[in-house]
Amino acid sequence: MGLDNDTTLLLDLDGLAVARVERLEDGTRRVHLITADEQARACPEFGVFATRVKGSATTRPRDLPYGESGLELRWHKRRWWCREPGCPRRSFTEQIPQIPAGARITMRLRSAAGRRIRDAESTVIQAARDLNLSWPTVMDAFRTAACEVTEAPLPEVQVLGIDETRRGRPRWEQDPDTGKWHLVRERWHTGFVDALGTGGLLGQVEGRTVADVLAWLATTPLNWRKSIAYVAIDMSTVYRAAVRTALPHATVVVDHFHVVQLANKMLSMVRRRTTAEIRGRRGRASDPEWKARRRLLRNREDLTDEQFTHMWNALLNEGKIGQELLTAWIAKENLRNLLALARTSADQHQVGQARWKFLTWCADSDIPEVRQLAVTVDRWWPEIGAFIDTGHSNAKSEGINRVIKLVARNAFGFHNAENQRLRTRCVTTRRARGHLRTAQLCSPVKRRSNSH
Template sequence: MDNSTTLLLGLDGLAVEKVERLVDGTRRVHLTTADESARACPSCGVFTVHVKGFVQTRPRDLPCGERRLQRVWHKRRWYCTGPACPRRTFTEQVRQVPAGARITGRLRDAAGRRVRDAGSTVVQAARDLGLPWPTVMDAFRTAGQEVTAAALEPVEALGIDETRRGRMQWRQNPETGRWEPVADRWHTGFVDAFGIQGLLGQAGGRAPPDVLVWPATTPLQRRRQIRYAAIDMSPGYRAAIRTGLPHATVVVGHFHVVQLANKMINTVRRRTTAALRGRRGRARDPEWKARRRLLPGREDLTDAQFSTMWNALTDAKAIGTTLLTAWTARERLRDQLACARTDADRHRIGHLHWKLLTWCADSGIPEVRTLVRTIDRWWTEIAAFIAAGHSNARSEGINRVIKLVARAAHGFRNPASQRLRTRCVTTRRARGHPHPA
């Protein structure tokens, strides 16, 4: 018996008796039991010396090389000699291969870790390891319990954002003939917006009662440690935070505010084009040519690009003047948001806010005035962002990862499985398993 071959195999409690090569190139490894404790009855623990017979099993293990490796375990069946033991016979078993197991414990663990830590789908892990899909999924659920059961570190800034689970489902109303939504499935994610813990948990839905599920199941001491809650401009989320986390300061990040301003510019462009030209925009229209350059900030445009856009819109007369007025309102809003993380004093912030309100009020553009009214309603939360500098950018990044995971798996049918997958994927960094390149 070559001990080095047994060490190479690495199955504790089993020894390699011989290795043979079959006609198709498959290597067959014959194993025997090397652990003396395998003679102990699993029920009463009595060691026995009476052999009833021999049994052969073929447990599957981790791949070894490019060629297949069959493992044949020649183990014995024993009579139990315990006087009060109800078990009469038993077969040998070791820690890696329990009685009745068809795969080794390390193969099951490796299958679960591939899905949990390596970003592999269940189907791909099953193909690579030669296992059935249900076996890999059960192994992943077991491995995922370690992630969900792990204690979380204190969270100072909490990010809350929603992501849709699958596509929206529609059904045609037989009476009206109109298509109506049947199920609009959403998940609300709770993210460590300042640390590296990633996704802390998820709740089904995005209504205030759904959002309150996670704070209600979080210990009171941990909830009191949350100082900021970063959200998008959602009244439902704001109401839920004021109820579930009344001590936390609600923060609206600059991304959603600027995004709202960009939508305002596009709305103004479409409305003015339709009103003055009586049609949609075309490629030869100056406002259509400048539509891409209206969205980036001024600092992202070269002098030549800015001059081309400004001159083209100035020549467009009424449409161009309206668009440049809306664009200037967006830029003044960005100047105000740029005060975040700069330790700007409240007098400068107030002066920039006054300039924004004055410009929007004097613009005479309905969309610009609607924007400034929205900013005024959310000014407390926007001012909190300027003062603290926290945003829900990490929530947006995690939403992107969630969508990539769902796309790689071609969708999920089980919401619990989706939550477990996304929780494991978005917490790799905190667990020391970075995202594979």
């Protein structure tokens, strides 16, 4: 066969030509290859072309799978003598960029293994099974492919989201000299997210202290930090202190989800306390406040008129327990009405009136949990007010945290925290890198023709 036959084109391995193909008894196809690149006989040490053949060699590199049956490659190549007298190698075998000397797999197979994990969210063990490779080989290929993500410059970010996610159990080690135990692996990771754009997860650091946040921000360029105008966080004093230290020009915005969550926790605390004080026991399924516990945590607009009337009358007829619960529920709804002014172009008068209504109701309630909620909201008012003015939230951080936990479940946990951060960084930036676009099943012309 010639070197430019159709089988060589189908295999598409630059520098190699298909000499013949045979089918084995088990159905496997064996492809015999010969060298078709003149550069293959250049000495790797000096680059001079060899003219004298020393011998021949046959290698069996593995390549990407083709079809359902197996495909084996047999590369029949030559060993050359180097013409340079001072060459330390003296002789060498032919090699091409796709199959370097000593390589057992092709470079495109190695690249495909790394891309499966980086761009397709495959686990290392699953990619190794699909491509018939070992776990260390696939993991090494993934680390190489991940350099494209980790070494790329950070995108410009206007709103930075900071949030924590649990990575696993902490690990302690005992100092053999002193006998004291010290923490060597945190159970928490802090993530930094592009909360407004499409940059995804920008980075992760182990721990959730002020020093941990400052350490990651110190690794970023100064001009990049100056471009951050807002930082969205939950109600964490640690993150707020870190932002004020590292990004003094940025405005801190509290995510409204955590504010409403705080109000719902207050409602549950009121229900448990009043039940214990008045009934002298924990709540039971027959108690009206226990039956209404889920409706108390729902938004008013999500309750039908019949559901709301039933809850209101059932608690109102229950005496002190019901009265305190309804008072706390109204405080929660007043807080939600205040937060609902975000993204509505409300002026300062409307915001001030809604805030006054909430604080006044809490102060007049004479319920300790409700008053404590008002104190907390008042302490965080600059950050809550920034949310009402801008409408920025930390929703993307929460979504990325869900993906991070899903990656950990698929991998059945991670022993190596560095590998976990690398995996999650690549998986959570796939949309920004254009790897989550759905395929079009048919062309626009066909769709128009079918519609008729």
